[in-house]
Amino acid sequence: MSAPLALPEEFADLAQFEDWALETWRERYEKRLASTVDEMQALYDAITPRIEEILSYCDRHDLAKLPDEVRNLMFLLFSLCEASLPVEIWRQPRVPDSGAADLTMVAEPRL
Amino acid sequence: MAHFPKPAEGSWTQHYPGLGTGPISYRDSFDPEIWQQEIDSIFTKEWLCVGRVEQLSRVGSYFTKEFEWANRSLVIVKDQGETIRAFHNICRHRGNKLVWHDYPGEETSGYCRQFSCKYHAWRYALDGSLVFVQQEEEFFDLDKENLGLVGVACDVWEGFIFVNLDPQPSQTLTEALGDLATGLAGYPYAEMTQRYSVTSKINSNWKLFIDAFVEFYHAPILHQQQSTSEEGQKLAAFGFEGLHYELFSPHSMVSSWGGMSPPADPGMVKPMENFLRSGLFGPWDKPAVVNNNENLPPLVNPSGHRAWGIDSFLLWPNFMILIWETGWYLTYSYWPDSPNSHTFESSLYFVPPETPSQRMAQEYAFSVFKEFALQDANTLEATQSMIETGVVDTFVLNDQEVLCRHHHAAAREQVAAGRRPDSYPWMPAEVSA
Numbered sequence: 001m002s003a004p005l006a007l008p009e010e011f012a013d014l015a016q017f018e019d020w021a022l023e024t025w026r027e028r029y030e031k032r033l034a035s036t037v038d039e040m041q042a043l044y045d046a047i048t049p050r051i052e053e054i055l056s057y058c059d060r061h062d063l064a065k066l067p068d069e070v071r072n073l074m075f076l077l078f079s080l081c082e083a084s085l086p087v088e089i090w091r092q093p094r095v096p097d098s099g100a101a102d103l104t105m106v107a108e109p110r111l
Numbered sequence: 112m113a114h115f116p117k118p119a120e121g122s123w124t125q126h127y128p129g130l131g132t133g134p135i136s137y138r139d140s141f142d143p144e145i146w147q148q149e150i151d152s153i154f155t156k157e158w159l160c161v162g163r164v165e166q167l168s169r170v171g172s173y174f175t176k177e178f179e180w181a182n183r184s185l186v187i188v189k190d191q192g193e194t195i196r197a198f199h200n201i202c203r204h205r206g207n208k209l210v211w212h213d214y215p216g217e218e219t220s221g222y223c224r225q226f227s228c229k230y231h232a233w234r235y236a237l238d239g240s241l242v243f244v245q246q247e248e249e250f251f252d253l254d255k256e257n258l259g260l261v262g263v264a265c266d267v268w269e270g271f272i273f274v275n276l277d278p279q280p281s282q283t284l285t286e287a288l289g290d291l292a293t294g295l296a297g298y299p300y301a302e303m304t305q306r307y308s309v310t311s312k313i314n315s316n317w318k319l320f321i322d323a324f325v326e327f328y329h330a331p332i333l334h335q336q337q338s339t340s341e342e343g344q345k346l347a348a349f350g351f352e353g354l355h356y357e358l359f360s361p362h363s364m365v366s367s368w369g370g371m372s373p374p375a376d377p378g379m380v381k382p383m384e385n386f387l388r389s390g391l392f393g394p395w396d397k398p399a400v401v402n403n404n405e406n407l408p409p410l411v412n413p414s415g416h417r418a419w420g421i422d423s424f425l426l427w428p429n430f431m432i433l434i435w436e437t438g439w440y441l442t443y444s445y446w447p448d449s450p451n452s453h454t455f456e457s458s459l460y461f462v463p464p465e466t467p468s469q470r471m472a473q474e475y476a477f478s479v480f481k482e483f484a485l486q487d488a489n490t491l492e493a494t495q496s497m498i499e500t501g502v503v504d505t506f507v508l509n510d511q512e513v514l515c516r517h518h519h520a521a522a523r524e525q526v527a528a529g530r531r532p533d534s535y536p537w538m539p540a541e542v543s544a
Contacts, residue, residue: 025307025477048382048383048386051386051387052386055386055467055468055471058466058467058468058471059466059467059468061467063464063465063466063467063469063470066467070467074467074470074471077471077474078471078474080383081383081387081471081474081475081477081478082478084381084383085478085479085482088381088382088383089336089381090336095482095485095486096336096486097486097489097490098485098486098488098489099489099492100489100492101311101313101485101488101489101492102311102485103309103310103311103481103484103485104309104310104311105307105308105309106308106309106310106456107306107307107308107458108306108307108308109305109306109307109470109473111470
């Protein structure tokens with residue numbers, strides 16, 4: 001068994017969502033489309049009550065030199081950005097009526 | 112009832128009398144003949160924005176641009192003298208595509224000291240001159256001086272790189288931008304280098320997506336669910352009225368309210384917006400470089416309204432710059448692949464974040480923006496397929512859609528003239544000094 005996702009000790013329990021610690025937007029978007037609303041709700045419910053605590057923890061670090069465990073935490077938050085939309089608005093993984101519409105990411109800031 | 116004042120004529124549309132108020136035909140959005148005329152009279156004659164100077168960060172940085180609609184491929188590069196140049200992407204020897212990677216039809220970018228043709232290793236300096244010919248002695252009367260890359264007109268305005276496919280453009284870039292050249296200058300574009308760029312193939316005519324982005328009449332309806340339900344219903348009942356519309360034919364602008372960052376009442380927005388202090392209008396906390404919008408370019412927020420949220424400028428023919436009250440900007444480009452399809456490109460530009468929280472706020476703004484873009488994109492396909500049926504051949508436009516009316520009219524005028532017309536029938540005559 002591989003080691004659990006490296007996270008700051010205070011947030012080690014979030015390692016259960018390690019599938020969401022994804023580096024690129026495309027990966028996060030595809031993970032969203034492949035997930036159920038219940039799965040995304042679980043991520044949402046685990047993170048949002050502690051989000052202020054998580055952000056202030058992250059803010060104690062230099063954005064340009066994030067330790068791996070903080071980067072991983074940030075990736076979980078990035079995924080929450082994607083997952084929150086089906087949870088808060090759509091109640092389905094895809095944007096309603098978006099059909100075959102898709103976007104290709106040409107350039108994105110990397111962490 | 113109008114919530115915001117309109118011009119003395121009673122409407123934005125009638126402020127430009129020659130524009131008319133009657134129904135308009137959308138034949139120009141699917142007829143192959145009109146599409147070809149637009150390519151010939153507009154797209155191969157006008158200055159077209161292909162990117163930002165930050166994409167060419169050092170000498171030798173380059174990117175390619177595929178213009179299949181004109182059967183052209185370009186390479187844009189920063190040369191030894193740090194001048195940005197554009198060339199047709201063709202080797203002078205036997206016509207191989209000079210710069211490409213794996214797939215000749217795909218755009219690419221990178222860095223090089225010289226361009227070297229994959230076929231026979233002819234090499235070109237970054238200024239386009241031919242500097243090496245394999246087995247040169249085997250050729251007959253080779254005039255290397257005249258075998259440099261074929262140049263394409265290229266110029267830079269406020270860090271935006273433009274090219275013009277016309278071998279002899281009838282206007283300089285500054286002339287072509289008209290009032291916008293100075294009216295939009297001075298915004299700290301160069302400080303906003305944190306970029307998210309997306310592209311999408313859209314099954315609609317290029318003008319239809321511009322229509323969708325030069326009016327906000329659709330926003331409270333199509334995007335209603337993106338607000339909290341109470342707020343969404345309120346916005347839908349209110350409808351949309353622009354703060355200001357203005358034509359700089361063929362360019363145009365709309366100024367919109369929406370300055371709700373942060374919102375007066377946290378209950379008006381989604382919980383995530385409150386957590387991250389961000390949303391569709393961008394991160395709520397303005398970066399220092401915009402100086403609290405004290406130094407906006409002259410054409411931005413013309414009404415000076417306290418509820419100002421965003422200005423959207425169409426730089427003719429296919430480039431839009433959106434400047435947000437929250438201190439960032441967004442661009443759109445629409446490339447006319449065929450009568451009923453186009454390639455849509457969009458880039459969000461933020462000041463580089465200093466903290467993880469700021470980074471999160473930008474990431475969330477992108478995530479939300481993209482939801483709107485997906486909704487818009489798919490609706491266009493639904494529009495395209497139905498206007499093509501011809502069942503209904505004229506369509507009514509309201510006053511909040513004045514820029515749609517204008518954009519189609521400006522295209523029609525240019526097609527009729529075969530080039531950019533000297534004047535437009537709806538614009539007041541130039542007052543000579």
